[in-house]
Amino acid sequence: MQFVIEFLPLVLFLIAYVTGGIYAALITLMIAMPIGLVLKYWRSGKIDKMYMWSTIFLIVLGIPMLYFRNPAFLYWKPTAFYWALAIAFTVSAFVGQKTLVERFFDLTGELPLHRVTRPEWQQLNFAWIAFFAAMGVANIYVAYNFSEAFWVNFKVFGLLALTVVFMLAQGAWLMTKFKDKDLDKPEEDAN
Numbered sequence: 001m002q003f004v005i006e007f008l009p010l011v012l013f014l015i016a017y018v019t020g021g022i023y024a025a026l027i028t029l030m031i032a033m034p035i036g037l038v039l040k041y042w043r044s045g046k047i048d049k050m051y052m053w054s055t056i057f058l059i060v061l062g063i064p065m066l067y068f069r070n071p072a073f074l075y076w077k078p079t080a081f082y083w084a085l086a087i088a089f090t091v092s093a094f095v096g097q098k099t100l101v102e103r104f105f106d107l108t109g110e111l112p113l114h115r116v117t118r119p120e121w122q123q124l125n126f127a128w129i130a131f132f133a134a135m136g137v138a139n140i141y142v143a144y145n146f147s148e149a150f151w152v153n154f155k156v157f158g159l160l161a162l163t164v165v166f167m168l169a170q171g172a173w174l175m176t177k178f179k180d181k182d183l184d185k186p187e188e189d190a191n
Contacts, residue, residue: 057081088100
């Protein structure tokens, strides 16, 4: 159900774009994302901060897009969001006990995160910073160098696919840390 709540607004955006154009798609997304945020809160009892900020960015940039009838505001929404995330992850490298990436993986509560060293968390955090910065650049490059229809498909499918691949790579790297045999061996008693 979480998956449906997360991605249904994107599906509705794509359907609205195909049937009614960019402005209909924006209005659909501006309605669907706040509903999705409420549903996520209702199901979990917690506010999904990333989803919340994405919704806020959408509304803040969507209103002027509708008012000025200029799709550039929507083109910049993913870029602004990704760059804001890159800044937040950068700040977390210098403020607090844990980086944002460590806090993100700590949400599961089931992973042996203690096996990852502080310098490794910093490297992983930097990888996320670079990823978010690159995603922002990729989005705006596609928005201004390809057709609107191509950008819509890239936004819905391309950015999602890139994120999934990146997350799988992160998970694979973390699994190498969790499967380290030496860390699973109990310490031998000294006689």
